[in-house]
Amino acid sequence: MPIMFTRKRELLRRLFSRADAQPLTAGALSFCCNICGADNCALARKIGRESGRCHICGANVRFRSLAAVLTQSLCGKIKILTAMESRPDLCGTGMSDHECYAGRLAEKFNYTNTYFHRKPLLDVTNLSDQWVNSSDFIISSDVFEHIAPPVQPAFDNLYRMLKPGGVVVFSVPFSLDNDTREHFPHLFNYTTSENAGNWTLQNVRRDGMIEEFDNLVFHGGPGTTLEMRLFSLAALKKHFASAGFSEFHVHSEPEFEYGIFWPEPWSITISAIRAA
Numbered sequence: 001m002p003i004m005f006t007r008k009r010e011l012l013r014r015l016f017s018r019a020d021a022q023p024l025t026a027g028a029l030s031f032c033c034n035i036c037g038a039d040n041c042a043l044a045r046k047i048g049r050e051s052g053r054c055h056i057c058g059a060n061v062r063f064r065s066l067a068a069v070l071t072q073s074l075c076g077k078i079k080i081l082t083a084m085e086s087r088p089d090l091c092g093t094g095m096s097d098h099e100c101y102a103g104r105l106a107e108k109f110n111y112t113n114t115y116f117h118r119k120p121l122l123d124v125t126n127l128s129d130q131w132v133n134s135s136d137f138i139i140s141s142d143v144f145e146h147i148a149p150p151v152q153p154a155f156d157n158l159y160r161m162l163k164p165g166g167v168v169v170f171s172v173p174f175s176l177d178n179d180t181r182e183h184f185p186h187l188f189n190y191t192t193s194e195n196a197g198n199w200t201l202q203n204v205r206r207d208g209m210i211e212e213f214d215n216l217v218f219h220g221g222p223g224t225t226l227e228m229r230l231f232s233l234a235a236l237k238k239h240f241a242s243a244g245f246s247e248f249h250v251h252s253e254p255e256f257e258y259g260i261f262w263p264e265p266w267s268i269t270i271s272a273i274r275a276a
Contacts, residue, residue, distance in 0.1 A: 134163070
């Protein structure tokens with residue numbers, strides 16, 4: 001399936017030109033949080049991927065989009081998690097999902113949130129047999145940019161984890177460049193260290209060459225989760241196709257009712273389906 005991708009600026013320009021969109025052009029967007037069901041109002045200009053948070057559960061646009069794509073994929077339409085019927089017949093796996101939606105998913109589905117550093121453990125680069133063909137859905141939000149290279153085996157294992165017909169709901173920061181920017185393409189035996197607030201990475205390559213990098217990018221604060229790459233959208237499509245996924249969709253369509261829209265056409269939620 002071709003990528004369904006809308007240039008958001010043009011879409012918003014057309015939308016804002018309509019008479020019935022006047023409240024949004026005036027700056028206020030009223031919406032219902034599709035995770036907890038709370039009514040919200042926010043300034044449209046302040047809504048972005050990591051902002052526009054629900055005043056009750058704290059869900060930002062990324063989290064609301066993940067939940068929207070998931071329920072639409074499983075149920076045929078977007079549903080509010082707290083109000084939807086339970087589906088214990090559907091097995092799901094999260095990858096360090098945020099607590100604002102992980103707990104609600106556990107209430108509605110046969111869902112397990114996993115971690116790389118504590119139980120329940122999941123190493124998507126070295127998949128144990130218990131995870132193979134285990135999931136009707138997987139949520140992986142801003143995880144794969146932290147996986148040490150090569151990253152393709154992790155995409156292959158996403159496919160292996162899914163049951164036939166299963167869906168992965170996926171997000172990473174991505175650009176519209178032609179290629180992914182690997183920060184440490186020869187990473188092998190490495191350590192990070194800090195000196196007077198400056199973090200560096202020392203790497204011994206497989207060929208024995210020693211490398212050192214500075215200006216490291218961490219997510220979650222310095223010294224925590226190191227960014228290994230900035231994906232490109234084109235590369236993501238190739239990764240999913242190489243793993244065997246039959247469908248790939250970039251969910252750039254706005255869902256204003258739930259406070260979901262993307263001012264810029266990058267780092268948007270993706271879904272990919274394993275053929276039945």
